[in-house]
Amino acid sequence: MKKTVVLLMVLTLTLALAACGQNNKGNNSGNAAPGSSEASESPASELKGSLLATGSSALQPLVDQVSKKFMDTNKGVSIQVQAGGSGQGLTQVSEGQSDIGNSDVFAEEKLDADKAAELIDHQVAVVGMAAVVNPNVAVDNLTKQQLVDIFTGKVTNWKDVGGNDQKIQIINRPSSSGTRATFEKYALGQKTEDPKGSIQEDSSGTVRKLVGETPGAIGYLALSYLNESVKTVKYEGVEATVDNIVSGTYPVWAYEHMYTKGEPNEVAKAFLDYMLSDEVQNSDVVELDYIPANQMQIKRDAQGNITK
Amino acid sequence: MAQPLDRQKAKPHLAEEWVGKIYTLFCIAFLIITIISIVYFVASKGLSTFFKNHVNVLDLLTGLKWAPEGEPALFGALPFIFGSFSTSLLAAAIAAPLGFCAAVFMIEIAPKFGRQFLQPVIELLAGIPSVVYGFVGLSVIVPLFRDIFPGQGVGIAAGSIVLSIMILPTITTIATDALAALPKGLKEGSYALGATRWQTIYRIVLPTTLPALMTGIVLGIARAFGEALAVQMVIGNAPHIPSSLFESASTLTSAITLSMGNTAMGTAANNALWSLGLILMIMTFIFVFIVRWLERRSKI
Numbered sequence: 001m002k003k004t005v006v007l008l009m010v011l012t013l014t015l016a017l018a019a020c021g022q023n024n025k026g027n028n029s030g031n032a033a034p035g036s037s038e039a040s041e042s043p044a045s046e047l048k049g050s051l052l053a054t055g056s057s058a059l060q061p062l063v064d065q066v067s068k069k070f071m072d073t074n075k076g077v078s079i080q081v082q083a084g085g086s087g088q089g090l091t092q093v094s095e096g097q098s099d100i101g102n103s104d105v106f107a108e109e110k111l112d113a114d115k116a117a118e119l120i121d122h123q124v125a126v127v128g129m130a131a132v133v134n135p136n137v138a139v140d141n142l143t144k145q146q147l148v149d150i151f152t153g154k155v156t157n158w159k160d161v162g163g164n165d166q167k168i169q170i171i172n173r174p175s176s177s178g179t180r181a182t183f184e185k186y187a188l189g190q191k192t193e194d195p196k197g198s199i200q201e202d203s204s205g206t207v208r209k210l211v212g213e214t215p216g217a218i219g220y221l222a223l224s225y226l227n228e229s230v231k232t233v234k235y236e237g238v239e240a241t242v243d244n245i246v247s248g249t250y251p252v253w254a255y256e257h258m259y260t261k262g263e264p265n266e267v268a269k270a271f272l273d274y275m276l277s278d279e280v281q282n283s284d285v286v287e288l289d290y291i292p293a294n295q296m297q298i299k300r301d302a303q304g305n306i307t308k
Numbered sequence: 309m310a311q312p313l314d315r316q317k318a319k320p321h322l323a324e325e326w327v328g329k330i331y332t333l334f335c336i337a338f339l340i341i342t343i344i345s346i347v348y349f350v351a352s353k354g355l356s357t358f359f360k361n362h363v364n365v366l367d368l369l370t371g372l373k374w375a376p377e378g379e380p381a382l383f384g385a386l387p388f389i390f391g392s393f394s395t396s397l398l399a400a401a402i403a404a405p406l407g408f409c410a411a412v413f414m415i416e417i418a419p420k421f422g423r424q425f426l427q428p429v430i431e432l433l434a435g436i437p438s439v440v441y442g443f444v445g446l447s448v449i450v451p452l453f454r455d456i457f458p459g460q461g462v463g464i465a466a467g468s469i470v471l472s473i474m475i476l477p478t479i480t481t482i483a484t485d486a487l488a489a490l491p492k493g494l495k496e497g498s499y500a501l502g503a504t505r506w507q508t509i510y511r512i513v514l515p516t517t518l519p520a521l522m523t524g525i526v527l528g529i530a531r532a533f534g535e536a537l538a539v540q541m542v543i544g545n546a547p548h549i550p551s552s553l554f555e556s557a558s559t560l561t562s563a564i565t566l567s568m569g570n571t572a573m574g575t576a577a578n579n580a581l582w583s584l585g586l587i588l589m590i591m592t593f594i595f596v597f598i599v600r601w602l603e604r605r606s607k608i
Contacts, residue, residue, distance in 0.1 A: 057569075085569020087578070095573070110572045169460055174545070175377060176570035176577065193375060199462055199556045200545035202566045206446070213451065214460055 048076035049267040055082075055089015055102030056178060058127060058204075058222060059256045062288050063102060063275075069284070070274050077267055086110065086178045093259050094119060099268050101259040104178025106302035119259040124275050125290035128223040128253040129183055130240035132211050132230040137218070139163040141234040148188050150218060153195030158216060170198035171210050171219035179204065182254040183220045185304065187235060224289030242291055248298040248306065255300075256290065347589070353579060354586030357383070361576040368583060374547040374563070376577035383580050387549045389587065391559040394464050395539060396532035399471035400479075404525050406472075407479030408514075415487040416509055427484065434477035442541035445470040450542055459554035462544035467559070470538050475528035482524030486517040523602045530595035534588060536561035560584045 053063055060083035067079040086103040087110055093101025094115050101107075104127070107116040131142060139162055142150075149155040150168055159165045172194060173180040184191055194200065201207050204225045211219040212229035219230075223240060226232055232240055235252060244250035258275070260268055274280060281292040299307045357363050363383050371384020410430065414422025449469055454461030490513060498508040514521075536559075544556025545566055564581050571578040 085571075087570045087572040088568075091573040110575075174566040174570065175375065176567040178570065191378060193373075193378070194546050194548070196546065196548045197459075197550075197555050198544075198546045199460065200547075200558075200566060202540070202545075206541070209446070214454070 046076055047074045047267050047270055049265070050078040051080070051100060051267055051271060052098040053079065053081045053089075053100035053102055053258070054084055054092050054098040055100075056086045056104045056256070057083035058104050058178065059102040059125070059258075062125060062256070062284060062290060063100075063258070065288065066275055066280050066284055067271070069280075070271055074270070077271075079271065087176065090119075090259065093261055096261060099260065099265070100272075103257045103259060104254055105181050106255075106257065107259055108302045109181065118261055120261075120263065122258045122260070122264075122272050122276070123255040123293045124258050124272075125256040125281075125285050125293050126245065126253050126296055127182075127256055127290055128240055128242070128245045128250065129179060129187070129220055130223060130226065130232045130252065131183075131187065131218060131220050131235065132208070132226065132232050133219075134211055134213075134215055134217045135229070135231045137163055137166070137216060137231065139233060141237055143236055144187065144189065147235075148190065148192075151184075151188060151192045151195075153198075166216040169214050169217040170195065171207050171214070171217050172198055172200045173204075173207065173220075174200050174202055177202070178254070179220065179222060183252060186254075187220070187252045222289075245291060246295050246297055248308075253291070255293065350582060350585050350589055353582035355583075357576065357579040357583040361579055363576075363580070363583075368580075372549065376567075376571075376580045381576055383576075383583075385560070385563075385580075385584060385587070387547050388558050388560045388563045388584060390549050391464065391467075391543070391557045392533055392561070392588075392591075394557075395467040395471060395543070395559055396529045398464065398468035399475060399532045400525050400529045402468060402472035403476045403479050403528060404521075407476055407483055407524065407528075408521060410476075410480050411483035411487050412509055412513070414484055416505070416513065427481075430477050430480050433473065434481075438474065438535060438538040439541075441470050441474055442538035445538060445542040453554060457554045459552060460544070460556070461554065462542055462556050463550060463552070463554045464543065464557050465553035467539045467543040467557075470542055471532040471535060474535060474538065475532050478528045478531055479521075479524040482527065483517070483521050486520030486524075487513060490517060519602045519605045523599050526595055526598050526602065530592060530599075533591055533595070534561065536565045540565055560588050564588075 051067075053067070060081060064081045067081055071077055071079055082098075083102075086105055089098070089101035089103050090107050090110050091101075092098040094107075094111055101119070103110070107119045107121070110116075111119075131147060133139060137158060139158060142161060146155070146161045150161065151170060151172075153170075155161060156168050157165065158168055173183075175194070199210060201210060204221055207219045208221055208225055208227070208230055211217045211221075221230070223242075234240070235250065238244055238250045240250055240252070245253045258272060260272070263269075264272060276294070281294060285292045297308065301307075357368070358365055368383050368385050369389070370386055371382060372386055373382045373384045374387065375382045410426070414426050445466055449466045450461035452461070453459075453463075453466055457465075494512055494516065495508055498512045503511065539559055540562035543559060543562060545558050545562050546556035547558050547563070548556075550557040564584050567577070568581055571581065
């Protein structure tokens with residue numbers, strides 16, 4: 001008799017759990033619809049609802065930190081931040097699986113034009129990138145042409161670009177990575193293939209470790225990843241600093257985007273407004289080594305056209 | 309006296325019977341549905357590269373250049389297939405002799421010490437997360453190879469060494485079980501004929517347990533074939549067939565993990581990754597069939 005009861009309990013529990021799973025799905029899809037009914041009915045002072053932000057792992061630390069602060073002041077709101085890559089973030093927001101899609105690149109570069117047109121871009125920060133070399137490489141400055149020659153495999157020894165007689169070891173990001181796309185577009189001006197023998201790593205941390213350890217290595221990193229284990233080289237004589245990026249003299253940088261499908265709902269809008277507020281832009285954004293988007297003295301669109 | 313009591317008891321037992329049957333049926337149905345839907349999902353995604361994006365199957369299997377987002381897009385996955393096979397076969401070649409000898413030591417030479425101390429230690433290896441293996445590989449094996457051999461240390465050699473340690477528990481455990489299950493009479497007969505311990509092991513024990521040992525190797529290769537994280541960290545991930553063991557290469561799994569998050573669903577680049585996944589899945593099926601076939605042989 002006892003066994004029957006236990007078995008029955010296990011059975012009901014399994015069914016209940018399965019049902020819960022379905023309920024969750026229903027909730028999520030409901031939230032994804034713009035202007036969720038929960039949020040619009042409540043008074044303006046008190047926000048209620050939940051948000052799901054997915055995508056870029058480069059932007060995830062910032063969104064995560066800001067979302068915690070936002071949830072502290074708005075008790076009725078719960079925000080989940082997941083990292084899975086820019087492509088995933090854009091796909092999920094475009095298909096309505098998440099409310100906000102974080103991306104390192106413009107949606108036009110990953111999605112079909114008609115799908116990208118449905119998304120609204122919120123540029124929350126700017127990330128600078130720099131070419132880095134192993135500390136014992138005796139090169140301080142590389143021109144665009146030299147970088148192109150190195151990353152296409154045309155130049156394989158440091159002595160051809162003004163360094164010691166040492167083999168160049170390329171440490172790349174995968175061809176689909178947002179960091180690589182930015183570096184290729186704004187530093188090299190062209191797409192590159194991986195030369196034979198080059199190394200690809202999928203995280204900036206590993207790239208930094210390998211560049212720091214491997215003799216003759218060259219790679220590229222976001223400014224927030226730079227430390228004394230690698231040597232930063234100037235690009236066309238310009239140093240990769242925040243001031244140079246803001247004034248537009250250093251071109252290798254990218255916007256960090258938070259996309260919504262159509263106009264954001266009340267909760268998402270409040271969160272994005274908070275993200276762009278001076279309070280966040282001047283503290284959290286700077287603290288985590290991003291550059292506030294509103295400080296930029298120039299603007300750039302998806303095609304790379306620059307306006308002052 | 310006994311009969312009515314039996315009948316009284318029969319009823320609750322009947323209910324138990326039914327509850328148990330329904331519950332187990334429910335569990336098996338759940339399993340089967342899950343497996344079928346995974347196979348269907350991967351197959352439909354993986355095949356859409358050929359039907360929707362019109363990539364030639366042969367181009368994918370034999371092409372040497374992988375540039376799914378390039379102009380023109382190229383989907384040559386041979387470097388990945390080559391990398392997967394070479395790393396996992398090499399790993400098995402390193403791990404198999406080690407696993408056999410460890411098993412022989414634990415069963416034939418020092419059974420008490422082996423069973424009590426060595427086996428738990430080897431099984432412990434199976435419980436270490438693969439990211440730890442990868443990190444150790446990246447921090448110890450890669451710098452070591454960089455100093456000893458030409459090249460940067462990353463490559464198929466570093467990948468196979470990390471994998472061989474990961475599949476060692478599988479091979480050892482299966483070999484140990486096979487050796488332990490060997491009928492005592494066989495060995496005793498051999499000793500009775502005047503054979504030494506090494507002659508017995510070499511001539512009697514190993515040949516009779518060979519199918520089971522092969523099962524262990526194939527399972528080990530299957531695990532190595534599917535391992536992603538640890539290999540990806542040490543292999544270098546260049547989409548080329550390397551010309552030496554110490555040159556950056558790629559496997560099917562590392563190609564998938566590198567690009568999956570960065571490609572948008574439904575694009576040709578993403579579908580091509582699913583095709584790589586489909587190749588992996590088909591290879592796993594083939595490995596399972598080989599194992600079943602070997603198991604059938606070992607029973608005869």
